[in-house]
Amino acid sequence: MRLRQGVYIAAEDLHRADAGGRRHDVDCLAVLLFLGRPRTTVSHGSAARLWDLPIPSGPTSPHRLTDPDRWRRGKDFLMSRAPLAVGDVWKAGPVRVTSAVRTLVDCARGSGRWRTPSWRWTPPCWRGG
Amino acid sequence: MAMDAALLAGRLTADELTAAAAAVQRWPGAPRAVRAAGLADGRAESPLETRGRLRMVGSGFAPTDLQVEIRAGGRLVAVVDAWFDDSAVAVEFDGRVKYSQPWRDRTPERVLWEEKRREDELRSLDIRVVRVADADLGARWPALERRLDGLLATPGPSRPRFTATRRAAGVQRTG
Numbered sequence: 367m368r369l370r371q372g373v374y375i376a377a378e379d380l381h382r383a384d385a386g387g388r389r390h391d392v393d394c395l396a397v398l399l400f401l402g403r404p405r406t407t408v409s410h411g412s413a414a415r416l417w418d419l420p421i422p423s424g425p426t427s428p429h430r431l432t433d434p435d436r437w438r439r440g441k442d443f444l445m446s447r448a449p450l451a452v453g454d455v456w457k458a459g460p461v462r463v464t465s466a467v468r469t470l471v472d473c474a475r476g477s478g479r480w481r482t483p484s485w486r487w488t489p490p491c492w493r494g495g
Numbered sequence: 496m497a498m499d500a501a502l503l504a505g506r507l508t509a510d511e512l513t514a515a516a517a518a519v520q521r522w523p524g525a526p527r528a529v530r531a532a533g534l535a536d537g538r539a540e541s542p543l544e545t546r547g548r549l550r551m552v553g554s555g556f557a558p559t560d561l562q563v564e565i566r567a568g569g570r571l572v573a574v575v576d577a578w579f580d581d582s583a584v585a586v587e588f589d590g591r592v593k594y595s596q597p598w599r600d601r602t603p604e605r606v607l608w609e610e611k612r613r614e615d616e617l618r619s620l621d622i623r624v625v626r627v628a629d630a631d632l633g634a635r636w637p638a639l640e641r642r643l644d645g646l647l648a649t650p651g652p653s654r655p656r657f658t659a660t661r662r663a664a665g666v667q668r669t670g
Contacts, residue, residue, distance in 0.1 A: 417506075419497045420542060448522070467507045467515045470498050474516075474531040475524030
């Protein structure tokens with residue numbers, strides 16, 4: 367079965383991934399294979415899902431990627447350009463994924479869904495204590 | 496919320512989180528990341544605790560500590576989610592799942608009974624207890640904020656019959 371241009375998977379493997387809740391992993395690998403860039407890394411909310419971090423409900427696409435050399439937007443993916451230090455990248459089998467700590471920081475930087483509350487953020491004085 | 500969960504799970508340390516946020520301080524959105532890292536606390540044991548704590552912080556309430564052990568007569572009476580020492584006010588974040596899917600093989604009825612007995616005992620020690628449910632964090636928050644304000648305006652007992660001790664880490668509930 368065709369996942370992306372030039373990326374195919376056996377139907378039974380896809381079925382197994384769906385049944386095992388691993389479809390996101392497969393989709394991440396597919397977009398990496400499609401791009402064929404050695405340093406492109408799954409990042410932001412897409413990495414959070416791979417790390418099994420809590421994710422608010424809502425759309426899970428586009429797949430978020432980071433590449434140190436270029437940005438690109440394509441079908442169902444968004445690749446940001448940003449530095450990736452050695453410790454920022456983990457390998458999960460064939461998938462490059464940002465480290466848990468880098469993932470959390472990227473999510474906090476980049477998405478309103480992960481913002482902390484800002485109401486009355488700078489109180490005139492602390493109460494209680 | 497995700498930062499709290501990752502800290503609670505021991506996937507990273509607060510220092511690592513702070514360093515990572517500092518490393519991107521010139522990048523877009525960095526202030527949000529720095530603020531989130533500064534507020535992250537691995538003692539929050541549930542998303543409700545995280546959101547409730549941030550709600551309190553956003554309203555200017557600064558709990559003395561989170562996950563505080565209350566002991567009386569050398570016995571552990573309760574571990575409260577947030578604690579205001581000067582006024583002896585305990586805040587409990589009350590998720591429904593605690594009752595509908597109790598952990599440690601307890602029945603919902605038993606959890607409810609134990610919660611009641613625990614709160615009775617806290618009150619008997621002159622500790623005021625505020626329970627915060629998910630619904631309180633929305634439109635009902637101003638009412639709860641007023642209540643907390645009132646409670647915190649009153650000092651706790653001058654000669655407390657209990658001790659309040661900070662727990663070093665939260666406990667991950669695995670069912």
